[in-house]
Amino acid sequence: MFDLVWLIPLCPLIGSVINGLLGKKIKNETVIGGIAAGSVFASFMVACGILFQLLSLPGEERVFQKTIFTWIQSGTFKADIGFLIDPLSATMLMIVTGIGFLIHLYSIGYMHGEEGFYRYFCYLNLFTFSMLCLVSGNNLLLMFIGWEGVGLCSYLLIGYYFHKKSAGDAGKKAFVMNRVGDFGFLLGLFTLFYYLGHNHNVWTINFVELAKNADLLVPGAVVTTVCLCFFLGATGKSAQIPLYTWLPDAMEGPTPVSALIHAATMVTAGVYMIARMNFIYIKSPTALLVVACVGAATALFAATIGTAQNDIKRVLAYSTVSQLGYMFLAMGVGAFTAGVFHLMTHAFFKACLFLGSGSVIHAMHHALHHEHSEADPQDMRNMGGLKAKMPITFITFLLATIAIAGIPGFAGFFSKDEILWQAFANPHHHAVNYVLWGAGAMAAGLTAFYMFRLVFMTFFGQTRLSDKAFHHLHESPWVITVPLVCLAILSVFGGWVGVPKVLGEVLGGMPNLFEHWLEPVFAYSTHYTEAHGAHGLHSVAMEWGLMGVSVLIACGGIGLAFALYIAAPGFPEKFTSTFPALHRAVYNKWYVDEIYDFAFVNPCKALGNFLWKGFDVLVVDGIVNGVAAVVRGFSGILRYVQTGFVHNYAYTMVFGVALIVAVYIFR
Incomplete structure (x- = not known):
């Protein structure tokens, strides 16, 4: 199966070409959707075959490269169109194709009747193709092609409703902010290439060769510069401070697009890039500290904003920014496996949450249309009591919410708790670890609060719809609910492949399968840390204690949401009237967009006008x-x-x- 890896990105590309060129003539939605979803399912089946073949090999042999042809060659330098198969890329291929297929299937029902149906699936397939190139390419240049491809497709999909000015502006915002990050990626690539070539005559950008020559990367200013430049690229692609503001605005695109961007593709690219280049980052304590601090700050900052938003998709958007912060926190403390593990579990429950919100919006739009109401179908203040009308959507959404809140037994608990423990006990940042853990723990509590606030406002209590509109509410069709059920199951059980050691011992010696699976990928970083005498905290009692504290914090957040929105539903209004300035600041996202407009956007516009008119x-x-x-x-x-x-x-x-x-x- 290894030799067929090229089929994984090729199938969605073929689907994109067929729908792009012939979709307008085909017209039949079932055929168009079948081509798009079928092409991704074909990629998923090939990825499954590769995964099983990889599992059959010993750990040290789980690396394979498939070269299609030589792309660029100059002297000893060579860049191929080639693919890398190892546990990390196999994991990402499974996530992108598996979650991507469910989102494509869901989209067939959700986008029914759209004028640009074929165009939507053309873009969606192209998005999947780009991400698959990014995660399977065997060199930095091919990764960058995929990196730029997902940026282009995000612009096309976010601005899908191009007749709306807000959608067009959101697409342009995403495109421009990602170009800032991409500039950093290129600087890092050029610096690394020149450093190894000029100083050691190693002219390569191939990941396997870079890892083999990792000992040539002497810790110092150059390595730190390389890491920080690449991280700038990651902050743009994965929406971290300061380049995160494009992601909430990306909600202007169709809801399945939001699910694909947030769960399986674009925003995870930066996390994957750092994980892939862990052998460089482990040599720069400064870069690791910057990554950890930015990740922790983003996790907490975005969580505060999520507490006051009323648009159901915007709450989930800030949740994604916050959860990505957790992933970067893990990368910054050297817990690369924990970061990738949370990337995987987050893909399960965040895809379920976004698709669940789409099911709600779909039903609300239908109900409000019958009443000829102009109320916003995405505003949670117009909802309430939906669980009676949409039981499948409610149950799946609730399970995914429990998972993201970090309740024991659900997928999010295992990955989030591992990150918090590693933030506290890692050997890299000493006293700063306590601050990192504190920020992560506070963000966890806020996550539990605003997610259950969303659930209570949407599905519980008295409906805020009219009787006529509420009567027309109904459960979504099977093409929407089946993906929700699949993702809800993964949200519950998907974390059991990474049970922490202390918990595994209590459960009869259950191993951490995910850690063992990725061990060969991060072996160099592990050995480097140990060789330099860095030892973290290994107190079993402390780990159990912190685990208990994180669970209590999550339960506290849930209890607070219940008290405010079920037991005493009038209290939030009293709070906002008592502290109007604080509420306005949080509701307006701490005015970051306005600050950016004042500091960067407006001066650039003024300069442009001066250059034009002056x-x-x-x-x-x-x-x-x-x-x-x-x-x-x-x-x-x-x-x-x-x-x-x-x-x-x-x-x-x-x-x-x-x-x-x-x-x-x-x-």
Whole structure:
């Protein structure tokens, strides 16, 4: 199966080409959706085959490269169109194709009746193709092609409803902010390439070769610069401070797009990139500290904003930003396996949550349409009592919410608790670890609060719809509910492959299968840390204690949400009226967008207007138009010479001859 790895990105690309070129003529939604979903399912089946073959090999042999052809060659440097198969890439391929297939299937029902149905699936397949290139490419340049591809597709999909100005603006915002991060990625790539080539004559960007030559990367300013440049790229692609503001605005796209971006594709790219290049990051304590601090700050900051949002998708968007912060916190403390593990479990429950919100919006839109109401179908203040009408959506959404809150037994608990423990006990940042753990624990409590706030406002209590609209509410069709059920099951049981050691011992010696699976990928980082005498805290009692504290914090967040939105539903309004400034600040996302507009966007617009009206119009156009005016004036004088009368020309000739004769006589 290894030799067929090229089929994994090729199948969605073929689906994209067919729907892009022929979709308008096909017209049949079932055929268009079947081509798109079927192509991703085919990729998923190949990925499954590769996974099983990889599992059959010993750990040290789980690395395979498939070169399709040589792309660039100059001297000893060579960049291939080639694919890398190892436990990390296999995990990402399974996530992208598996979750991606469920989202494609869901989209067939959700996008029914859309005018640009074929265009949507063309973009969606192209998005999947780009992400598969990113996670399976065997070199940095091919990764960057996929990196740019998902950026382009995000622009197309976020701005899918291009007739809406807000959607177009959101697409442009995502595109521009990602270009800032991409500049950092390229700087890191060029610096790393030059450093290894100039100093050690190793001209390569191949991941396997870079890992083999990792000992040549001497800790210092250059390695730190490389890491920070790559991390700048990650902050753009994975929506971390300061380049996170594009992601909440991405909600302007169709809901399945949000699920694909947030759960399985684009925003996980930065986490994957750092995990793939762990052998470089482990050599820069400074870069690791920056990654950890940015991740912890983002997790907490975004969580605070999520507590006051009323748009159901926007709450989930800030939740994604916060959860990505957890992943980067794990990367920054050297817990690469924990970060990838949370990436996987987050894909399960966040895809379920977004698709569940789409099911709610789909039903609300239908109900409000029958009433001819202009109420916002995404505003939770217009909902309430939906569990009676949408039982499958409610149950699956609740299970995914419990998972993201970190309740024991659910997928999110295992991965989030591991990150918090590693943040506290890692050997890299000493006293800063306590701050990192504190930020992560507070973010966990806020996550539990705002997610259950969402559940209570949407599904519980008295409906805020009219009787007529509420009567027309109904459960979504099977093409929407089946993916929800599959993802809910994964949200419950998907974390059991990574049971922590202390918990596994209580459960009869259950091993941490996920850690064992990824061990060969992160072996260099593990050995490097141990070789340099770095030892973290290994107190079983402390780990149990912190686990208990994190569970209590999550339960406290759930209890607070219940108290405010079920037991005493009038209290939130009293709180906001008592502290209006605080509520406005959180509701308006701490005015970060306004600050960016003031500090960057408006000055850039002013500079652009100056260059247009001041330099281009006055200077450039002035010079061009001035030359034209001089030529036109001179020509206007000369045109009187050409009168068209022969006697005038004769007079002129006589005058000229007389003048010449006079010059020769009187000189």
